[in-house]
Amino acid sequence: MGLGNQDGKASADSYKFDLKSKKLTKLASFTGALREQSVSQILNNKLYVFGGGTNTALTDGYVYDIQKDAWDKVASVEVDNKDISVYGGNSIKLNEDEMLVIGGFNKEVYDWAVSNLGSLKDQELADFKAKYFGADVAEFKWNNQILVYNAKTNTWRSIGQIPFNAPCGEGLVYAGDSIISINGEVKPGVRSNRIYQGFIVK
Template sequence: MKFTQSLLAVSVLGLTAFTAQAAQYPDLPVGIKSGAGALIGDTVYVGLGSGGDKFYSLNLKEKDAQWQELAAFPGGTRNQPVAAGIDGKLYVFGGFQNNDVADNQVINDAYSYDPATNTWTKLDTRSPRAAVGASGVTDHGKVYFVGGINQEIWNGLFQDVKKASSGLDKEADKDKIAAATKPIFDAYFNLRAQDFFFSSEIVSYEPATNTWRNEGYFPYSGRAGASVGINNDKLLVVNGEIKAGLRTDGTAQGTITKDGVKDWKKLGDLPAPKGYDAQDGIAGGMGGYTNGHFIVTGGANFPGARANYAKGINDAHRTGGLKKTYHSDFYALDAQHGTWKIIGNYPKNIAYGVALPYENKLLFVGGETDGGAALTEVRTVSFDGKKLVVEE
């Protein structure tokens, strides 16, 4: 998106002003949602997800730079992998893909990409916990993984679905497939949150030593799709999915030590978004640190699911036909008091994109919006404690 002049729209929300500014970077060549991305120096790398096996790079310092297509990712198409940039290389972990076993199978391999040679290498390692649904963040040469789905339960679900629909045509026999697989999905969605066995372990990977490490346990239930950030050895975890279709509004913070992540404490819950009586929690939010302040926006949920679950309805989001809803409210953490406030809105509802801290700003790349449409846009966002600036 390109504008020839800056756009300015200021509104006061408490002590917070919102400012829109002109776009800085070109759009992606294709819409990318449920992909992954990372920074290496001044170059951002984004790919996979709805981008197939493609990865692209953009030099953020080069004037009039355009996205460059890299060598194709050799692991095939992947949704929801984790990516990280460490010591000049890009690392990609896990994800799920359709393969000969069944659709949507969790993969636990790892690859590195060397920008100097435009080549990928499959690493001689595998993640000890599913990287799908995990949120990754780097610190001191390590990638920290928070949460993640249970590989055995997830893969088994879709293997059972494939078996039940064997011999049926996906297009011609839709009704028969729905009837054959309904008992399988019903049993899955009726599990309690704790019976999904989402990972509560904090796992790290250090490329320099090719070593995985258990960094301790997250005490507030396993989750998928949380927003995470690290600042001054503090690991912040915001919301996420605690079972299929059900989110938490909780946030927590732990301290990174040489012996793992410890001294976890619960922070305030996210407030209800504008127009809603309650906060259902968000998964796939876009967040990170800017000028020392953690902010998060977007994400998706099923409004009413938490209330259903509190009533003992385990299949909380399908009951009553709750609609998947995307959001745009920006939340900022008051680090001193551990509380949150709404500071403005993103220009559109957004989730499942790439958010990366860069030069005291956050770089938002791709994502999806209402109806699941993949986005190509690239924007910067910043917050200094008083003013929220969002690129238009």
């Protein structure tokens, strides 16, 4: 599937690639705002895509019906009536109905930073960069909720908080009864060398 950049520009194109014939086929174009770094999973033979962004962090969700070759809107990432950005986060598939998401830029902080980085000039820009990139990890307010989306009920819920700095761009692996979070950024331009393991009690 698509979503991301083509020839240096954001694209809504989607494709499938046949491993046997080596043939690339264009599919129905994505119907939402253009974006990158979304989280996605295949649940019940449908592709679900949430969040991501470009100049603004997005929280909406979409589903691609593989059989019908069509996109449709689903629930935005929202818990307790609050939109949550998962832009830059990662996900794992728990079962045919559910996916789990960890991480994501804070929408308000990200949108504010992009606006300033694109509008300020000269010394004002240099001062802003020094303050912004030098800020403490906590000031970026990245998503530390452990979020679960249920495709059957089309709902999101939080099952708690991660006990470490919220990551973006991390590796996320579901192995046996454990979830492993590998590295990732903990603030813009600063990557962690840490690996964390959590366990699912069944």
